Amino acid sequence: MGNTLSAVAGSHDHEHYRTAARQNAVLRQEYSQKSQAAYKSGNGAKAKELSLKAKEYGREMDRYNNLARDMVFKMNNASRPANELDLHGLKVREALEITRERLNKFVKNKEPNLIIIVGRGNNSLNGVAKIKPAVTELVSEFRIKATPNKPNQGCIWIEPAGKEGVDLSWIDDFFRDLAKKLWAYLGFSR
Known part of the structure; x- marks a missing residue:
């Protein structure tokens, strides 16, 4: 078994793609709002034109996010054994898509085991894991x-x-522990 710590989770090579995706998301939102305003003012042709531009920025946002996803996934999994799947650095939606595909392969090929590396949530907002509970639900x-x-x-x-x-006997303990951490984070004592 390889190292179960992400080899490249700290790498920022993919960040320029994420930045470009965020910039396109902002432009998509701006053009969408302009389109709605044009529509409300009765200018259907301008609304359509702006709506198409918003969709174009949306496609670019998706393209850049996909490039970042592919780069992060490849870097984190290139040197891992076939029975390991490292999801560090991915957005929750991306991690779920990749995990679903990998679990289907696991079941279809009747593989003996698989290690899904979801992380502890240290890099998540307030240290609360997002990928782990989502993957747990998917599993x-x-x-x-x-x-x-x-x-x-x-x-x-x-x-x-x-x-x-x-x-699934472990799920109750998992969510009980998560609830305790949340209560402690919010400053409530139990």
Whole structure:
């Protein structure tokens, strides 16, 4: 098994793509608002023109985000064994798309195990993990056994469910721990 810490999570090579995506998102929003204003003022032709421009910026935003996703994913997974999937540096939506595709392959090929590296949330806003709970929910859709924090914290160990079915017994503990952390963060004592 390779190192389960992200090799390139701190890399900023992909940031220029994320920045370009954010710039296009701002322009998309601006043109969308202008389109709505033109429509409300009765200028349908101008509204259509502005709406098409907003859609163009939206497509560019998606293109840049996809370039960043591909770069981050490739850097983080290039030297990993086939049974490891590192999701560091991805947006939640991107991580879920990649994970769903990988879990379908895992089930189809009847693989013995898979390690999904979701991280602990250290780089998330307020240190609250976003990818881990989203992937945890996605995993519950598959007929597989998932063990969080194996082989270490920030990972989910995946294996076939076996005859007993899907083991989701850990979910209650996971969300109970998450709730405790949230209460502590908000300053409430329990």
